[in-house]
Amino acid sequence: MKSSLSYIEGVKTFPQNLVVKSQLTTSVNEGGVDLPVTLGVTTNIVLLSKTPMKPRISDQRVGFFNEKHWAFNDRQQKMDEKFFITRWNLEPKDEDKEKYLRGELVEPKKPIVYYIDPATPKQWREKIIAGVYDWQAAFEQAGFKNAVIAKMPDEKDEDFDIDDVRYSVITYAASPKSNAMGPSVVDPRSGEIIEADIIWWHNVMTSLQEWMRIQIGPIDPKARGNKFSDEYMGEAIRFVSSHEVGHTFGLKHNMGSSFAFPVESLRSKEFTDKMGELLLLSWIMPVTTMWHSRKMELLPSLQK
Numbered sequence: 001m002k003s004s005l006s007y008i009e010g011v012k013t014f015p016q017n018l019v020v021k022s023q024l025t026t027s028v029n030e031g032g033v034d035l036p037v038t039l040g041v042t043t044n045i046v047l048l049s050k051t052p053m054k055p056r057i058s059d060q061r062v063g064f065f066n067e068k069h070w071a072f073n074d075r076q077q078k079m080d081e082k083f084f085i086t087r088w089n090l091e092p093k094d095e096d097k098e099k100y101l102r103g104e105l106v107e108p109k110k111p112i113v114y115y116i117d118p119a120t121p122k123q124w125r126e127k128i129i130a131g132v133y134d135w136q137a138a139f140e141q142a143g144f145k146n147a148v149i150a151k152m153p154d155e156k157d158e159d160f161d162i163d164d165v166r167y168s169v170i171t172y173a174a175s176p177k178s179n180a181m182g183p184s185v186v187d188p189r190s191g192e193i194i195e196a197d198i199i200w201w202h203n204v205m206t207s208l209q210e211w212m213r214i215q216i217g218p219i220d221p222k223a224r225g226n227k228f229s230d231e232y233m234g235e236a237i238r239f240v241s242s243h244e245v246g247h248t249f250g251l252k253h254n255m256g257s258s259f260a261f262p263v264e265s266l267r268s269k270e271f272t273d274k275m276g277e278l279l280l281l282s283w284i285m286p287v288t289t290m291w292h293s294r295k296m297e298l299l300p301s302l303q304k
């Protein structure tokens with residue numbers, strides 16, 4: 001970094017984190033010539049909890065993102081790699097512990113709350129919120145009701161800021177980039193997801209339009225044409241929301257889901273009539289990785 005060509009743009013402080021935005025200039029060597037490059041960099045310093053959550057060791061059979069650690073002690077002759085999965089710290093309230101252990105549905109001590117960026121076009125907000133709530137059924141399988149909440153920020157809350165680590169936000173950027181992503185802030189000691197900000201670029205709709213037109217157009221007239229109805233595009237937006245939110249729960253793409261079914265089944269009309277929507281969903285998101293054996297039970301709620 002060249003100090004004389006770099007500067008701090010601003011500093012924001014919040015109860016649990018400190019954000020520094022800077023323009024940093026460095027140089028890259030291209031063809032023997034040093035060229036200056038300036039990058040906008042945000043540094044986020046987060047206060048961690050005094051006691052880390054108990055980590056869970058990653059198992060390759062279940063598709064979670066993970067944090068790599070090197071484990072060593074004096075008796076080892078080589079250091080071992082250990083991977084902690086990234087996950088939210090959902091736990092029952094103290095008074096509900098027994099109920100939870102009995103298998104009754106309880107509300108978590110601290111639900112996972114997503115705020116919708118006020119910059120989101122009005123016609124898509126409800127769809128994005130619905131995409132978050134699509135996960136409720138999955139958390140119910142894990143023993144929690146109302147585990148996820150999605151809402152607009154309170155207009156009167158002057159302290160609301162996307163950079164504040166206390167708020168997970170589905171952000172919306174007026175950008176021609178055709179994608180969306182769901183990264184999260186993770187406690188490196190335990191893999192606990194502290195906060196997640198989904199980045200949503202406006203032109204993700206161009207990808208949706210192309211996929212649906214090519215893949216669904218032949219059987220559905222609604223998927224033809226250069227512009228879809230808001231209702232039709234809204235359903236696709238709900239899928240993107242659900243997909244990215246899935247990433248913020250620590251889930252990776254489930255590249256292996258299809259091997260759960262024999263190939264003959266995939267060619268059977270009877271099977272695909274019944275399972276088609278779930279197959280599509282399991283391609284879209286690893287619904288099946290967490291609740292593999294409960295596929296059939298999940299089917300009705302997913303079809304909603």
Ligand SMILES: [Zn+2]
Pocket residue numbers: 243247253
């Ligand atoms: Zn993805």
